[in-house]
Amino acid sequence: MTSDIAYFNGKFLPLDEIRISPLDRGFIFGDGIYEVVPVYNGVPLHGREHFDRLQRSCDEILMKNPHTTDEWMAITMDLLKHHPGNQSVYIHVTRGVQSKRDHVIPKGLPNTVMMFCYPLASPSxxxxxxxxxxxxxxxxxxxxxxxxxxxxxxxxxxxxxxxxxxxxxxxxxxxxxxxxxxxxxxxxxxxxxxxxxxxxxxxxxxxxxxxxxxxxxxxxxxxxxxxxxxxxxxxxxxxxxxxxxxxxxxxxxxxxxxxxxxxxxxxxxxxxxxxxxxxxxxxxxxxxxx
Ligand SMILES: Cc1ncc(COP(=O)(O)O)c(C=O)c1O
Missing domain, CATH: 3.20.10.10 (D-amino Acid Aminotransferase, subunit A, domain 2)
Known part of the structure; x- marks a missing residue:
């Protein structure tokens, strides 16, 4: 059995075991940001630049970035231990799960963070x-x-x-x-x-x-x-x-x-x-x- 290990709110677990609330603002409003980092033989290409852009995306939507670039890089490298070779690392951050549907941006909600990998094929x-x-x-x-x-x-x-x-x-x-x-x-x-x-x-x-x-x-x-x-x-x-x-x-x-x-x-x-x-x-x- 191969396990497709992903990252979800601080834990590494199989991708198909991740459960996301229907009240997640990402699901309800598309309220979140993402990144995709290409990885060649285990080495991210411009990983830091991708996480700097993630910071700019967070700033633009008035959302706190749950991690520093160093932390993001460390999580990425841990995830890549489960995914050798050429990969795309997908990083998805939403404003989190709210108790009721409301456009108003809530204060202090923990973000939902999900990351997974898929094989990166270079153009044919x-x-x-x-x-x-x-x-x-x-x-x-x-x-x-x-x-x-x-x-x-x-x-x-x-x-x-x-x-x-x-x-x-x-x-x-x-x-x-x-x-x-x-x-x-x-x-x-x-x-x-x-x-x-x-x-x-x-x-x-x-x-x-x-x-x-x-x-x-x-x-x-x-x-x-x-x-x-x-x-x-x-x-x-x-x-x-x-x-x-x-x-x-x-x-x-x-x-x-x-x-x-x-x-x-x-x-x-x-x-x-x-x-x-x-x-x-x-x-x-x-x-x-x-
Ligand atoms: C709308 C759009 N523009 C440009 C790009 C290229 O960005 P990057 O070179 O960082 O992959 C992407 C990549 O997904 C995109 O979705």
């Missing part, structure tokens, strides 16, 4: 070599997308637009400018410059987005952070997606039309190589990532 060779299809949609979500909120209905509906079109992601636009995709950040390449959307409340600032910024700098790729219009996206030489699980992927068709020449471009290949090299150094002496 095929998707790296051929790129992926995406579609576009209006960004109909709320205006606090910088919060990694467990209320993901907007993202779920956005993702479904691509599912229905047989594509892997939906790239969204608000007032004519690109924001992000349903579960990834999006980048554009034009004339040898990588363009990234502003780091504001309209997107979740990905840990991978920030890594690509750093890799671009170190690898001397020109990267500009600025508003990107729909016209620029449609006329791009290259479009990329980034996330902890997608790493960096080339978008080769958008709404059924080829992006550039319809193949992953040279800038993507360079960034992908930089990313793989960075990942391969994880856990080694010269690594800076854990």
């Amino acid at each position: 060779k095929e998707s790296v070599e051929n790129g992926v299809a995406c579609v576009t949609a209006e960004d109909f979500r709320w205006k606090k997308n910088h919060v990694k909120s467990i209320s993901l209905l907007g993202n779920v509906l956005a993702r479904q637009v691509s599912v229905d079109a047989g594509a892997v992601e939906t790239i969204m636009f608000r007032d004519g400018f690109m924001t992000e995709a349903s579960a990834s950040n999006a980048f554009v390449v034009k004339g040898g410059t990588v363009l990234a959307a502003p780091q504001d409340n309209l997107i979740l600032l990905g840990i991978t987005y920030q890594l690509l910024e750093k890799l671009a700098k170190d690898g001397t790729l020109k990267l500009e952070v600025r508003p990107i219009s729909r016209a620029e996206v449609l006329a791009a030489d290259e479009v990329w997606l980034s996330s902890s699980t997608k790493e960096v992927l080339a978008v080769t068709t958008l709404d059924g039309k080829p992006v550039g020449n319809g193949q992953p471009g040279p800038m993507f290949r360079k960034m992908h190589a930089l990313y793989q090299d960075y990942k391969s150094r994880l856990g080694r002496k010269d690594a800076v990532a854990a």
Whole structure:
């Protein structure tokens, strides 16, 4: 028998033994935040940055963070003892269980904390070599997308637009400018410059987005952070997606039309190589990532 050990409010126990109250504010209101940390061979990639972002999410929703980054890292490493290899660690924190349903934020309620792991599969060779299809949609979500909120209905509906079109992601636009995709950040390449959307409340600032910024700098790729219009996206030489699980992927068709020449471009290949090299150094002496 394999036991899928998870973490729940201070205890390690099988995932299917966790019981959550129907009055948990996470269940009732989607009142909580989450994180997903990628782990390669037992080593979290930018674990601290993920927990720093978790702190920012807590601050934005006026919720006390139940743990310090050091404590979160320690719990993560204990959980990983049960899950060797490449994993995604899912961390879910809600405002806790209230005695009655009430919108008003209660004071002093203990958080509900749940963490579990699932195997992390890197993108397939095929998707790296051929790129992926995406579609576009209006960004109909709320205006606090910088919060990694467990209320993901907007993202779920956005993702479904691509599912229905047989594509892997939906790239969204608000007032004519690109924001992000349903579960990834999006980048554009034009004339040898990588363009990234502003780091504001309209997107979740990905840990991978920030890594690509750093890799671009170190690898001397020109990267500009600025508003990107729909016209620029449609006329791009290259479009990329980034996330902890997608790493960096080339978008080769958008709404059924080829992006550039319809193949992953040279800038993507360079960034992908930089990313793989960075990942391969994880856990080694010269690594800076854990
Ligand atoms: C809406 C959204 N934007 C961006 C990202 C990328 O974030 P990260 O690179 O930290 O995985 C995600 C990841 O889940 C996401 O859900």
